[in-house]
Amino acid sequence: MSINAQPFQPQFKLIGNLAEDQVLVYDTSEGAFVNSTASGGSGASGYDAVANMGTGTALYFGDAGTTLQLKTIIGGTDITITDNGSGGLIVASTSTDTVQDGTNLGSGTGIFDSKDGTTHALKFKSLAVGAGLTLTDDGAGTLTLVNTNAAGTTDADLTLSNLSDNATARTNLGVYSKTESDSMYHKHDDAFVPSANNVHDIGSPTLKYNDIYAETFQGTAVLADNLTTAGTTGQVLTYNGSTWVAADTSGGTLLGLADVSTVAPNDGQHLVWNSTTSLWTPSASGAGGGGYQDSDARNAISVSGDLSYNATTGVISYTTPTDTDTTYTAGTGLTLVGTV
Structure with a gap:
């Protein structure tokens, strides 16, 4: 008689097709005896094979007689395995490590900004380009910076006039045009004229040039009288043929x-x-001048008579002797007075 024949108490129910070595087992959920591959009264196993499904490490280890052997799952470092009591295993990590922080290496402007306090995600700055530059991403981790002002080359443009803001570039780079340089710095191949008359100096009292070579110096020599020739009181500067001493x-x-x-x-x-x-x-003492000279009187007067000198008037007087027969003639520069 078939187990499906009715009525039977308790009931019997066929699950699928019957297979060799199956037994009848009462299933409370079905409320009936059902065919099953579980062990029967003979103690023989109802399983003839075990298969590990999917990828990964297999759990099946083997069997010992009627005992099916499975591998034990052991948690490694920072891993816990918990049985939830209802046929499930909970695998969890006990590690609390997070990305600590980032840093910028080398010189220049860093691209690392900060770390998110909640998600611990690292935040980096974006790269932006100014006028005359483009930045492209090849999608494979490479960024390319291109100078569009220099025919698309990746090199720096060395032409100052190509910049959009020349004044700012000159301020930041310290670069001047030829016209600006000519008006600011000394020339060595042409006359150099200051921008204002009698305003600027060459050197200072504390910062002096060592030697200045020139053919002619024009202007006022403020320290020309500060000669380095040593002397004593009363001496004078005398040129000895080669130098002043x-x-x-x-x-x-x-x-x-x-x-x-x-x-x-x-x-x-x-x-x-x-x-x-x-x-x-x-x-001679009497030559070339006026007045009476005593040498003239001694040398020129040789006549008889008396000569007298008046110290008040400076006049020499001649007194003739009493001789009426003698003619007297005054010599050069002399005057005869009196009567004979």
Whole structure:
């Protein structure tokens, strides 16, 4: 009789097709005896094979008689395995490690910004380009910066005029045009004229040039009288033929004067101004001048009579002797007074 025949108490129910070695097992959920591959009263196993499904490490280890052997799952470092009591295993990580932080290496402007406090995600700055530059991403991790002002080259453009803001570039880079440089710096191949008259200096009292070489210096020499030649009181500067030296005034001669004649003088002569030669010239004491000279009186007067000198008037008087037969004639520069 078929197990599907009715009525039977308790009921029997066929699940699928019958297979060899199946047994009848009461299933409370079905409320009936059903065919099953579980062990029967003979103690023989109802399984003839075990298959590991999917990828990964297999759980099946083997069997020992009627015992099916499975591998034990052991948690590794920072891994926990928990049985939830209802046929499930909970695998969890106990690691609390998170990305700590980032840093910028080398010099220049860093691209790392900060770390998100909640998600711990690292935040990096974006790259933006200015005028004349483009930035492209090849999608494979490479960024390319291109200079569009220099025919698309990746090199820096060395032409200042190609920049959009020349004034800012000059300020930041310290670069000047030829016109600006010519007006600001000294030339070595042309005259250099200051921008304002009598305003700018060359050097200062504390920052001086060592030597200045030139043919002619124009202007006021403020320190020209500060000579370095050492001297003593009363000495004068004398040029010795090669340099100026300090010398005493004593020991000088009249030959050193430009308006004195070089004629050798005789004993007793005086210096007399000669208007013809414009020189002081040695001459006899009575020559070339007015007044009476005692040497003339002694040398020129040789007549009999008396001579008297008046110190008040400076006149020499001649008194003739009482001789009515004698004629007296006054010599040069003399006046005869009185009667005979």
